[in-house]
Amino acid sequence: MEALLATRLISAQHGRALAAAAQAGDEQARNQLLALLARELLPLASALTGGSDEADELLQDTLSRVFERLRQLQEPQAIFSWAKRILLHRFIDSRRLVRRRAEVPLELASFRIAAPPREDVIALREAVTGLARSERALLVMHYWLGLTLAECAQELNLPVGTVKSRLNAALTKLRRKLGEVE
């Protein structure tokens, strides 16, 4: 865990330095920054999209957006959270997901082998896939990213009460789909 935290810290420091250099017009730094962001954001994109090919599209689109708006970033140290927020919002509002790949074409992603999924995992995966994108995003933010309800509310620009009720509604829907309603 400590090693992981140290790696993330180095990553964050590196990202901040690269963001500042990229904003100053250093093309090499900008490309390195986007590569770093790609690696940082792929797990989130993959979790949101159920590990599907859409993760590549979402990531590509997010990086294009970052690429376009890099100069507007006020605090280079916030590069990761800023990019993460862009990714979340572009996932939630799929209408924003336009094909920008010609601007930042990446050679993405292979897939990793996993044990064959169990039937209950498949059922859960399908139930989650059936939820609205905003509900899926909320579940990922809360249960995988570990954000508190207040942090989720801040990310989504919603009142905490709304986030709480949406989370409960999403869990209820899942239980119903899985036949686990008491």
Added chain:
Amino acid sequence: MSGLEQRLRELFAEQAGARELRHVTFRKRAGFGWVPSALVAAGTFFVLLLLASGVVALRSWLEGPRPVGAPPPTVIVTPSPPAASTQPPASQDFEKIGIADRPACAVAAAPPLILATFGIGADVSFRCVLHLSRDDGRTWRAQLETENVRAVAVDVRTKSIFAGTTNGRIWRGDFEGRWRLVYETPPGTFQPVVERFAFHNEQIFAAVRGVLVSKDGETWRDITAGLGTFDSDISRRGRFSIVGMTGFAKDLLIAINANLPEVGLWATDGLTWRRLGLPPGSGLPAALATNARVVVLAVDRAGDRQASAAWVSRDAGSSWLRATRGAENVELFALDASPAGIFAGASEGVLTLDEQDLSWKPIATHKPKFVRGLRTSTGRLYVAAWDGLWLYPLSR
């Protein structure tokens, strides 16, 4: 935390690790001043449009009325064409024969006919458009323009060309580029991508969520039954990619990269399937090729996501020898074997295998980037890569 919440956590953690970056490459730098660039591009486009309209109007006035019919397909002229000859060019290095600034996705050839797919703009991930050249890559005509084509094949025996699409269709054409649909996957098939074709024992095979076979290119029979647990509905929904398919002796070999139990190397005599072991400690299959003597398998190097490794079997997969020397720091994406040799397309360049000492050597000074497809034909090697379609003469 309830059981459901814990399961969600585990599910998202698993899905988060389901994909990984192989490499990140930026080809085109739009720069921050993209708005003025876009305006300039739009202005240029309209000026060109006006000029083109003028030329068309002038031509039509000069030539008089034209016969009514379907418009001719777009012809794209490459900037530096090779000589239109069936003899290999004299150069000892790669020559670019593809469409300028277009990445190539797949290639098949029977010179002077070449069938290749090219990405839209700088990208090949979303859409690959099929193109046909009948003059050694000098001019190209777009084919089946509404389709996203992943697999191509040329059957010299029946003078047919085949195209497999991402929506599970197989098209058959003649050398003039007249196409008809000969196969469609059943509705509801999960991710029905036609990934590749192979010729073996006077039959053509297609990899599409399993394996199809045809003797005449017209009627196709599914021979997937018996391949692992593939009959199960559950297993049909997992990720599954046939990364290599080739004949070896009496068998057809396929290499499967999947998150299903079917992962690995399989052989069929057309009736039953049997599993051939993967090399011990290897990663997942990435590409497969055979010649009369050996089976060559490229795999993701286990435990190291940055590179891959190759293995060679001289006994049809019973035992494996590692063949990584000369390719230590590259990823191998594509393999092709012919009497002229065994070739590997890598993240940078094309390598050839010395079958005696099992080492790889680069074949030319130019190094195509991120090779996706290789095909040898009539003393030539065709290479579909991120930076275009390339031709290399094998006859020295």
